[in-house]
C-alpha cells in the first residue's frame with residue numbers, strides 16, 4: 118500500500134515524530150496521534166512547513182494532498198500550537214529588557230500606580246535602572262506589593278526573578294551594579310558546569 122511519511126519536530130524537544138498518510142485508512146503520528154494531533158493539524162491541515170524536517174518537505178506536500186478531505190477536527194480539540202512562534206519558524210520578538218541588559222542597563226519591572234509608582238520610578242532613575250511594567254527575560258528585579266498568586270509575581274518566579282516589596286525597593290535600588298555582577302557570575306558558572 119502506498120503511503121507518504123515525513124518527520125515533524127516536537128514542540129518542546131529536538132526530536133522528530135513520524136507522520137504517516139496511507140492512501141486509505143488512518144493518518145497517524147508517532148506522538149500517538151490518530152487522525153489528529155498538533156503535528157497533523159499544523160502540517161496537513163494548515164500546511165505549515167517550518168516544523169517539518171527540511172528533506173521531508175516535498176513528502177509533506179504529497180502527504181497533505183493525499184490526506185485532503187480525510188481529517189476532521191475533533192470537537193474536544195483546543196489548538197495551542199498557533200501561539201508557538203518559534204515552532205512555526207516565525208520571528209520571535211525579544212523583550213526590551215533583554216536588549217537593555219545586553220547593553221549593560223539594569224531593568225526593574227514595577228507593579229503599582231499612583232504615588233507609590235512615581236516614587237519607585239524616581240528611585241530607579243536615580244540609580245540607573247530602566248523600568249518596565251511586566252517581568253520578562255532580562256528583568257533583574259520585580260517590585261510588587263501584590264499577593265503571591267498575582268500573575269506577574271508568578272511570571273517573575275517562573276523566570277527566576279526576585280520579587281521585592283515597594284518598602285524594600287529603596288534598599289535594592291542602589292545596588293544595580295552588584296546585582297548585575299552577581300548574575301554574570303552565576304551565568305558563567307552555569308555555562309561552565
Ligand SMILES: [Zn+2]
Nearest residue numbers: 146148154156
Ligand atoms: Zn503528533
